[in-house]
Amino acid sequence: MQCQVCQKREATIHLTEITDGVRTEMHLCEHCAQEEGIAVKSQLSINELLSSLLATQPSDDELFGDTEQELSCPHCGFTLGQFTKEAVLGCPHDYEVFEKLLLPLIEKAHDGKTVHCGKVPSKMPKDTKKQIKLTALHQQLEVAVQSEDYELAAKLRDKINQLK
């Protein structure tokens, strides 16, 4: 189907409006839909996500009371200003250095989750492995309770107690 406006590109946005019982339909291509001011973006790019999150956050100055200079990582010299431009961090330590600022972004990107509960390198100490396993079990327990699967919830609770 062709776009009603430009008559050239394929219509990918289809709008149905019902006003006072009268139904009108519009078929537009993405370009013309944007021209008409119809929002068509269903996914935010990482850059957009970053910009929107960081824009609403307190500045480094407000957070750290440092009015002289922007916070930078002592290991790699990275600043959050660079992060908003490049969307990648400078080194693994940045996760600690910028933790307060990154946390809302991590939460947003991962459906509210902020704690790892997957694979653990075999070289990690036993305690670390146990802790991560417990986190995973607690999350599974939460899901089981929410979906009212009490049999599974009971099994998970037993596993948690055993591990503790």
Add this chain to the structure above:
Amino acid sequence: MKLTDISGDINEWFDGSGPLADIVISSRIRLARNMAGHKFLSRCSAAEKSEILKKLRDILMSLELGDKIFYLSVDKTPVLDRHFLVERHLISRHHAFGKGPRGVVIAQREFFTAMINEEDHLRIQMLKGGLQLTRCAEQINRIDDMIEQKIDYAFSPRYGYLTACPTNLGTGIRVSVMLHLPALKMTGQIEKFLNATRDMGLAVRGLFGEGTEAAGDFYQLSNQVTLGISEADIVAQFENAIIPEIVEYENTARNQLLSKEPDVLDDKISRAMALLRNANLISSQEALFLLSHLRMGINMHERMGASTPAIKRLCKLSAASGNADKPQSISITTINRLFMLTQPAHLQLNYGKTLDAAHRDILRAKIIRSALNG
């Protein structure tokens, strides 16, 4: 090994075999990893990147993968070859056209690749035909374990595997399934599918062609959440719930076309056959679009016993195209080969020299005519 050793044929994961392969083209699992004690790539000097590259390359080349493996320095590879690797899904566009010392390790049968110095120090991936995520996960996990014996990964007990971009943090896993959904498109339900998957927090993009456009009705579906959920749970969600449900929707749409709109279905297949068998010039986009309809027609015949007049003609055509002793059929493999081999870089690499778009269109049409007319 030379790239021309593999460019004349399709990769193993695209040969039409594997569970639900009529709709699920392939399963892919990728893990993102970084080495402890090094900066992420955006802050590495060329010398540090070279050091990481050498270390990881040596480790990967020493792995026992049950297949020959070869290494390519991507930054020293000609542009056409890099395009070929992208078309082949062996490296990402980002890796092909990025900066600095970087490379890729490829298993000859193309089920495994490892990109070194892409966005993270290391990205390893396993690919298989059809819906085989659990097997992909087991195998990539084993390879990850082998690498982990030889180096320390950047890992935090709280955040898991530390990645350059926080969107990959935690497990560093990206599960992707490539789907062929022509009937959902034809019956006008594809937008509903796209919206539903996005609501579930999944990413959808095209498999072939540029950017996010889904040329040829091929879609790639991936997880976006990598933290706070285990690898096994992500894989199980895809393999046991999300993908079987989409496959069922596509099958329902195919049945709907057969029972309610056989003329629409036949028109699409007849037009596609006529154009592909007769065109003298054909663009990559048009070829993908038309081949998609033939692929669906053959699959509907093979899997659902569909025999509308156009599908019958398509099958007669396949019987007539071979010699009398051994009728050669237009199999799914033939169609899959055309999807893969008529892409711009494949055409040029197999032709032996660079061609402009107009000449590529002539060559593409010729290859398709010859495959479909016998």
